[in-house]
Amino acid sequence: MPKLTVLGVGGCGCNTINQLSHANLPPSVELVSVNTDAQAMAATSSHARIQIGPQTTRGLGAGAKPDVGCAAAIESAQELSQQMQHADIVFLTAGLGGGTGTGALPQVARLAQELSKPVIAVVTMPFSFEGQHRKANAETGLQALLESANAVIVLPNDKLAEVLGTKVTLLNAFKESNKILQDVLFGLATTISQAGLINIDLNDFISVISRQGRAAMGVSNLKADDDLVSAVKRAMQHPLLDNIQLNQAQAAIVSVVAKDTIELSQYNQIGATVHEQLPKDALVIIGLTINPDLESELEIMVIATGIGFAQPEIQDPIPAVNDNYINVHNFIKRPALHVPEPLQTKYDVDNLQIPTYLRQQKPPTH
Numbered sequence: 001m002p003k004l005t006v007l008g009v010g011g012c013g014c015n016t017i018n019q020l021s022h023a024n025l026p027p028s029v030e031l032v033s034v035n036t037d038a039q040a041m042a043a044t045s046s047h048a049r050i051q052i053g054p055q056t057t058r059g060l061g062a063g064a065k066p067d068v069g070c071a072a073a074i075e076s077a078q079e080l081s082q083q084m085q086h087a088d089i090v091f092l093t094a095g096l097g098g099g100t101g102t103g104a105l106p107q108v109a110r111l112a113q114e115l116s117k118p119v120i121a122v123v124t125m126p127f128s129f130e131g132q133h134r135k136a137n138a139e140t141g142l143q144a145l146l147e148s149a150n151a152v153i154v155l156p157n158d159k160l161a162e163v164l165g166t167k168v169t170l171l172n173a174f175k176e177s178n179k180i181l182q183d184v185l186f187g188l189a190t191t192i193s194q195a196g197l198i199n200i201d202l203n204d205f206i207s208v209i210s211r212q213g214r215a216a217m218g219v220s221n222l223k224a225d226d227d228l229v230s231a232v233k234r235a236m237q238h239p240l241l242d243n244i245q246l247n248q249a250q251a252a253i254v255s256v257v258a259k260d261t262i263e264l265s266q267y268n269q270i271g272a273t274v275h276e277q278l279p280k281d282a283l284v285i286i287g288l289t290i291n292p293d294l295e296s297e298l299e300i301m302v303i304a305t306g307i308g309f310a311q312p313e314i315q316d317p318i319p320a321v322n323d324n325y326i327n328v329h330n331f332i333k334r335p336a337l338h339v340p341e342p343l344q345t346k347y348d349v350d351n352l353q354i355p356t357y358l359r360q361q362k363p364p365t366h
């Protein structure tokens, strides 16, 4: 079974790993926490831990300096490479804007690239109220990452307030943002290892995710009397993702799970809707798995890759006051972000949930 290795780098990356470790992911997914901050990392639950840059940072974090994060990754390059060498696909995740994630993530992606591993990175951009300095750090880190990772999925933290409402707690908002990676991992791990009626194998995945650039990902399901075209579009436009131009995507992988009553016309419609959103010459791979016990009519997962670099958004939804105005950084520095209760959201949570067939799937036996 293909092995997916996920490295969460820095405070945000380790929060995500911690959350994933409670998510009952398939055994083919390996979770690794990577941090300069020894104390914060010790509180993260994962399969493996790598404290990077023990000489450079003495276990005390990178102090919001990306140069320090970068030096730490270089110092620990051997350990990082060893951890990734048996992976079939490498996932990287971090919050950009601080020191460790911003500086180390592009280095880790480069190491994975040297090992010829396909790399998907999922990163957050800081809230506007965290200030210009963090924002500029994050933009620089993102550019460096786009050069070394293949597919980069960007989640601007400002979208959390926009989509979830300003009353959502910070912990719940983070949980929702970290859940996107969880959905991707469930989708990928299960789809590649599952024999479908129309099969998607690891090589199909690699040919799609190897396209350099930004990426989009989403899942949705179709209930009785629902509109199929809207369900496909929902899977292609996750509300927490950065505004990206799907009409520039070079490739997409679409995994459809359906009851045995799926009609040929529905299958065609899914393909046609995905093609309509992408350039004419985009590579689209569609897999189909039949599951007679599915709760909904259909479940759709889409990953679109190779998207050109979108222009950064010009206006700040929340004006930055100064770098110390609200220090989210210190807030989230608390060890072991606990996993909060399910939250109420303004959008239709069902359409963003992990597909039922993935949730209900029993871990494969080796």
Ligand SMILES: Nc1nc2c(ncn2[C@@H]2O[C@H](COP(=O)(O)OP(=O)(O)OP(=O)(O)O)[C@@H](O)[C@H]2O)c(=O)[nH]1
Pocket (backbone or CB within 6 Å): 009, 010, 011, 012, 013, 015, 016, 036, 061, 062, 063, 064, 065, 094, 095, 096, 097, 098, 099, 100, 101, 102, 124, 125, 126, 127, 130, 134, 157, 173, 174, 175, 177, 178, 328, 329, 332, 333, 337
């Ligand atoms: N969505 C989300 N964003 C987070 C989370 N934790 C931190 N962030 C964001 O990520 C940015 C970077 O914070 P950290 O990950 O703590 O920083 P770091 O990479 O460890 O860097 P140093 O602490 O300077 O070594 C913050 O400015 C926040 O915008 C989280 O759990 N979820």
